Amino acid sequence: MNALRRNVLKGAAGAGTVAVAVAAGLLKPTQALAGAPRSAFEAKNVGDALKNMGVSAPADSKDITIKAPDIAENGAVVPVEITSGIAGTTSIALIAEKNATPLVADFDLSDGTQGFVSTRIKMGQTALVRAVVTAGGKSYTAAKEVKVTIGGCGG
Amino acid sequence: MAEPMRIRATMAGDVADVKVLMNHPMETGQRKDAKTGQLVPAHYITQVTATINGKNVLTAGLSGGVSKNPYLGFKVKGPKAGDKVVVSWVDNTGDKNTAEATIG
Numbered sequence: 001m002n003a004l005r006r007n008v009l010k011g012a013a014g015a016g017t018v019a020v021a022v023a024a025g026l027l028k029p030t031q032a033l034a035g036a037p038r039s040a041f042e043a044k045n046v047g048d049a050l051k052n053m054g055v056s057a058p059a060d061s062k063d064i065t066i067k068a069p070d071i072a073e074n075g076a077v078v079p080v081e082i083t084s085g086i087a088g089t090t091s092i093a094l095i096a097e098k099n100a101t102p103l104v105a106d107f108d109l110s111d112g113t114q115g116f117v118s119t120r121i122k123m124g125q126t127a128l129v130r131a132v133v134t135a136g137g138k139s140y141t142a143a144k145e146v147k148v149t150i151g152g153c154g155g
Numbered sequence: 156m157a158e159p160m161r162i163r164a165t166m167a168g169d170v171a172d173v174k175v176l177m178n179h180p181m182e183t184g185q186r187k188d189a190k191t192g193q194l195v196p197a198h199y200i201t202q203v204t205a206t207i208n209g210k211n212v213l214t215a216g217l218s219g220g221v222s223k224n225p226y227l228g229f230k231v232k233g234p235k236a237g238d239k240v241v242v243s244w245v246d247n248t249g250d251k252n253t254a255e256a257t258i259g
């Protein structure tokens with residue numbers, strides 16, 4: 001494994017490396033793009049981010065649970081856990097509303113994958129952490145406020 | 156140069172609980188270097204894919220808003236102990252890394 005990785009990393013041309021990875025079955029061409037386009041990640045406000053994701057007016061849902069601290073002392077590392085109780089959840093997007101680029105991450109889930117993701121995010125300031133869940137072609141949302149003592153974006 | 160990635164996968168009933176820890180600086184491109192005052196160039200993971208026994212279970216798009224050395228946890232129903240989990244990431248500079256683990 002180590003020897004293989006070294007070879008892959010040493011591959012002089014980037015394109016060659018990708019070809020090797022594809023050939024080795026490490027990266028399938030069909031997996032090259034996640035649900036949300038990169039433009040959504042570059043959007044500077046929540047409205048644009050949602051628009052670029054193709055989500056309009058998600059409905060509030062009590063079946064989405066966001067587990068995050070009420071007060072985050074360090075905005076550079078805020079643990080966030082999202083659980084969606086909505087049957088047939090196919091994607092979960094995570095948004096920190098007041099970040100310079102609010103869309104933090106977008107997770108596309110396959111059939112067997114549970115409506116659950118856990119990660120750690122950066123937050124520039126106190127803001128709502130919002131989850132946008134897609135299930136059966138419809139969008140649902142929930143939010144939780146996290147107070148940030150020291151911001152974790154920029155410096 | 157990409158650093159190793161750590162994966163831990165355990166069965167809890169019929170659900171596999173997968174935890175991944177990636178080594179990556181996750182620079183947003185908005186932070187200034189304290190010494191030079193110059194912006195530190197953006198360098199973050201843009202895409203993570205996970206498969207179990209070759210079947211895609213999770214595709215994630217990430218931004219610089221994810222913390223340094225990203226942690227990712229997810230749960231998959233169906234796999235058995237001994238199945239192989241493979242996680243790969245690609246960053247905005249084209250760098251990439253892959254690691255695998257066996258569900259225990």
